[in-house]
Amino acid sequence: MKDTPKALLFDLNGTIIDDMHYHAEAWHHVLTKDLGADLTWDEVKVQMYGKNEEVLARIFGEDHFSDEEVRKLSSDKESYYQEAYKPHLKLIDGLHNFLAEAAAHPVKVAIATAAITGNVDYIVDNLGIRQYFDEFVSADDVENSKPDPETFLKAAEKLQEKPEDCVVFEDSAKGVESARNAGMRCIVITTAHPKEEFEEYENVIGFIQDYNDPLIKNFFQKDDK
Structure with a gap:
């Protein structure tokens, strides 16, 4: 990428x-x-x-x-x-490999969600993926929900990175709008909404069906050169 x-x-x-x-x-x-x-x-x-x-x-x-x-x-x-x-609890296809690859590169990773902390813990611990994330921001950590940018800005702050240096992975228009309001680029995974629902968002840099998509396969290619 x-x-x-x-x-x-x-x-x-x-x-x-x-x-x-x-x-x-x-x-x-x-x-x-x-x-x-x-x-x-x-x-x-x-x-x-x-x-x-x-x-x-x-x-x-x-x-x-x-x-x-x-x-x-x-x-x-x-x-x-x-x-x-x-x-039915499982990661979206290809995500485990992508997280493992991210862990081998100099990139920080966070979950930034409107879910409550209890649901975040339920998911990451039952799936055994907590080690892949440096920080977590849940609904319990913010005053204002998406599309307000607070969730993503707080995650960037906790990671000590600038908003423009972050890429967000989202599935909803409200989430993409939140990323745009935070000044962040966004990749949309079309699990729940078709591409057509995101036409107004100029911060979208790609669409994927799952994490086996060629965009993800080539995500760290530049670093490897």
Whole structure:
């Protein structure tokens, strides 16, 4: 890859693992069955970005639930998700090799996600990949969710790298917008959204279906010359 970055920032859901369907199932269960919201599957999918409390506020309004109720609903949602997804837990194809290759090069790696810390730990520890990441930024570490740039800027700060020296891996338009707002280039993995949804984002430098893509295979080629 031309101008190999000094840091790689990975979103988690849909980017490291292909699990967005299970998050949608969990949210649909909580919102329609537990809370009785009249929402279709597609309407739920559109709303499920950012922190859990932000999802609830967008749908039901600010201050509809007490802090205790929000914590309970958030916990229930994550329990539904983890139980449903655990039998299917695996890295997106090719990612393990890419992370191992990154570890052999002078590049720093972080997870920068809107997921809560508990879900980050659940994923990286069950998959045995914690050693590949230098830093972690979760929903619990920021005040403002994507598309605000705080998540990615905090990750760059923790890695002690400039935003322009970072490349973000994302699967959603909100995540790509967050990277753009942070002044970072972005590679989109099309696990959940087609290329057409990213046409307005000039910071996108490539699209991949998984980490066996030629763009990834040649990512560190310049360093090896």
